[in-house]
Amino acid sequence: MTYAKRFDGRKFDEIRPMEAKVGIIKRATGSAMFKMGNTIAIAAVYGPRDVFPSFLQNPSRGLLRCHYDMMSFSVTERKRPGPTRRSNEISRVTESALFPVVDLSKFGNTGFDIYVNILQADAGTRTAGINAAALALADAGAPMKDLVCSVAVGKVGDKICVDLTKEEEDYKDGATDLPIAVLPRSGKITLLQMDGNMTQKEIKEALEMGKKAVQSIKKLQVKALKDKYKGAGK
Amino acid sequence: MEEKMGKILIEERQLVVPGEELAEGMDNLPGEGAFREDDKILSLKVGLAHIDNRLLKVVPLGGKYLPKDGDTIVGKVVDIGMYGWRVDFGWPFFATIPLRDGSREFIPNGADLRQYYTFGDYVACKITKVVGSKIIDASMKVPGTRKLSNGRLIKVQPTRVPRIIGKQGSMISLIKEHTDCFIVVGQNGYVWISGGEPDKQLLAVKAIRQVEKEAHGEGLTDKISEFLKKESK
Structure with missing residues (x-):
């Protein structure tokens, strides 16, 4: 049996319904929520602030630090709170996905701390987290050369799909998950991970699909940022 | 050969987001909150774009205060040393008011600095020099600066x-x-x-x-x- 129709009836190159909101956490410098289907991520940015431990301080450039965590209630089986091997890895890849766009040269000795929390998980949590974190950073007034848009592509059975759900990731004939983060203006890739097997040709096809899908994410991010300041300017 | 004139793509006071194109062409210049990439000028921040002839600026709508030369700030005196006073003004590091810029009056050698401003006093001072985020000098000598009380x-x-x-x-x-x-x-x-x-x-x-x-x-x-x-x- 091939995977002829997706479980939720989407087209193969269609993203789940998305929602984004900026400025959801009052005491944070910048914050945002990003929702992709049943996956909900919130991100809060604090900074520029003093960096501890202080030996990490860099006088020539500010620091970008990310803390990713899943809420204990975000998954069906309770997730034990606190950092894990998995969440540490995702924190690092989120940092490196965002780092190329943020200009921290004027923020020597200080740092921006990004806290990403997953309220509800249905696959693609790191991509939703990166989308939320990019919005929160922009909201915090950090100088950014571009936004960062992230989406998961992959293979379910024998079909290349965009934005997999948990159900698809657990497909009985095997599935491959390939989360990517793209700078929408240049099309450069800042995150590329793969869990599963795909041929070179399939990866190329998947990346093309991902880059196309990312444009709709960018549109939504821009809309969310502009909605916060409705009525400002012209 | 004459080069093509640049084009400005936004209106005055338009809301822009990071990565949004403001103008094309090498004859336009990026100001604060903007940067150049190839022949384009793009926004760095969420804010309102301002056109000043050929200079394009973006005034941010969110975020923290970044210290700048010539700004008048209000802050709290948190430390007194041989060098002068340190002022907390909501930035990760303190601003320093050096002894020679401490007051319009003459400060004699070996004076008790607490007589001028003591711990917990609020002052309105002017930033004279921002060297890095850790070295910020302020002055109490220039007009518009004063000790704030009651x-x-x-x-x-x-x-x-x-x-x-x-x-x-x-x-x-x-x-x-x-x-x-x-x-x-x-x-x-x-x-x-x-x-x-x-x-x-x-x-x-x-x-x-x-x-x-x-x-x-x-x-x-x-x-x-x-x-x-x-x-x-």
């Missing part, structure tokens, strides 16, 4: 400060006029209110909060004027 401090969003002051200080003088209060607005978003009746001080706080809340609306001065007239009756 008043209340409120913190507002630093990006709203230009609106609170208004064009040529129109908004702040309107509030001063109606409340008989003495108000100092620091560029870092710290506002010092003193003098006048206590309830008038509270009215000034209310008015400033109103400006902060509706900072992007049109005809704000008229609205605040109406609000102050109604409330002061």
Whole structure:
């Protein structure tokens, strides 16, 4: 049996319904929520602030630090709170996905701390987290050369799909998950991970699909940022 | 061969987001909050674009205050040393007021520096030099600087400060006029209110909060004027 129709009836190159909101956490410098289907991520940015431990301080450039965590209630089986091997890895890849766009040269000795929390998980949590974190950073007034848009592509059975759900990731004939983060203006890739097997040709096809899908994410991010300041300017 | 003239792609006071194109062509220049990539000028921040002939700027709408040369700030004296005073003004690191810029009066050698400003005093000082984020020098010698006493401090969003002051200080003088209060607005978003009746001080706080809340609306001065007239009756 091939995977002829997706479980939720989407087209193969269609993203789940998305929602984004900026400025959801009052005491944070910048914050945002990003929702992709049943996956909900919130991100809060604090900074520029003093960096501890202080030996990490860099006088020539500010620091970008990310803390990713899943809420204990975000998954069906309770997730034990606190950092894990998995969440540490995702924190690092989120940092490196965002780092190329943020200009921290004027923020020597200080740092921006990004806290990403997953309220509800249905696959693609790191991509939703990166989308939320990019919005929160922009909201915090950090100088950014571009936004960062992230989406998961992959293979379910024998079909290349965009934005997999948990159900698809657990497909009985095997599935491959390939989360990517793209700078929408240049099309450069800042995150590329793969869990599963795909041929070179399939990866190329998947990346093309991902880059196309990312444009709709960018549109939504821009809309969310502009909605916060409705009525400002012209 | 003559090069093609650049094109400006946005209007004055248009809301832009990071990575949004502001202009094309090498004859346009990126100002604060903008940068050049190839022949394009793009925004670095969420903010309002400003066109100054061929210079394109973006004034941010959110985020923290970044210290800049020549800004008047309000801060709290947190440390006194041989060098002078240290001032906390809402940035990760303190500003330093060196001894020689400490006062308009002459400070004799070996004087007790607490006589001038002691721990916990608030001062309005001017930033003279920003070397890095850790080295920020301020002065108490230049006009517009003073020690602040017997008043209340409120913190507002630093990006709203230009609106609170208004064009040529129109908004702040309107509030001063109606409340008989003495108000100092620091560029870092710290506002010092003193003098006048206590309830008038509270009215000034209310008015400033109103400006902060509706900072992007049109005809704000008229609205605040109406609000102050109604409330002061």
